[in-house]
Amino acid sequence: MNFNTKIRYDFVGNRNKFFLFSALLTLAGIISLLLFNLNFGVDFKAGTNMDISVGKAATQQDAKDALAKAGIEDVTPTVGGTGNDRVSARFDEVLTQAKITEIQDAFKAKYGDQVSAEVNVVSPDMAQELGIKTIWAILIASVAIMLYVMLRFEWRFALAANIAILYDAFVVVALFSIFRLEVDLPFIAAVLTTIGYSINDKIVIFDRIRENLRFGQFKNREQLAEMVNASIWQTMARNIYTVLAVLIVAVCLFIFGSESIKLFALAKIIGLTSGAYSSICIASPLWLLLKGKQQPKKAAKVSTQP
Incomplete structure (x- = not known):
């Protein structure tokens, strides 16, 4: 099936490379957290x-x-x-x-x-309370996003999106742990806003996948994979421009901002970059894997009547 879209790179066909890279980065982050934990600032320790x-x-x-x-x-x-x-x-x-x-x-x-x-x-009690509330904030935000995507799309889209946004949040945490950067309240704000920006990119691609899925007929898995690739490239420009607009601001804050917001800006830069990567290389191919062997529904007929 031809989507009249120039596919410059086969993201779906090379998904195992992206999955391996992401798994290795996740493993490195887990090891760093187990060995060194996070470099907590005064907000999270007495x-x-x-x-x-x-x-x-x-x-x-x-x-x-x-x-x-x-x-x-x-x-x-x-x-x-x-x-x-x-x-x-x-x-x-x-x-x-x-x-x-x-x-x-x-x-x-x-x-x-x-x-x-x-x-x-x-105080020590206040630091512990802040840590617990932070974990709850991230979990509640993730569950709320997953429920929203399930209502708007289906559970496969929701699960793929939630895995990807949790990966984005963990990448920020992992890199701060590996490089021993200080974690404070602005860092938590950066992680939560990363989740928000990240889901936006994924919704854009998923919406195009759903549209192509609805009005296309796919006889085999290869055609379904081609559709996912086409959906990614059809939305590529919009996603890049959206991410760049925010990324430029974050980079300016990091370069020209005061010391108190540099780490916040750095966390945003990492989160935005990871969000753009996971939307294309993780979430969409992961949805295809979750789709499994189920055959998509036949194309809906588009009425030409006025």
């Missing part, structure tokens, strides 16, 4: 975060010297804000009020009385 406004340009070395004067030498602060006038420091322990005051006094001695600080303290 500790203190200080965001200090110094009122003038600061350097990382000056900030380290101020912390050393307060008796803290094992913390590496980050400098950002307009004109590099803000210093962020994260501490693995819950600081006492006396210690916080000592740190503020050290910065005032170096930068003047205009120094002010915003202090966020996370």
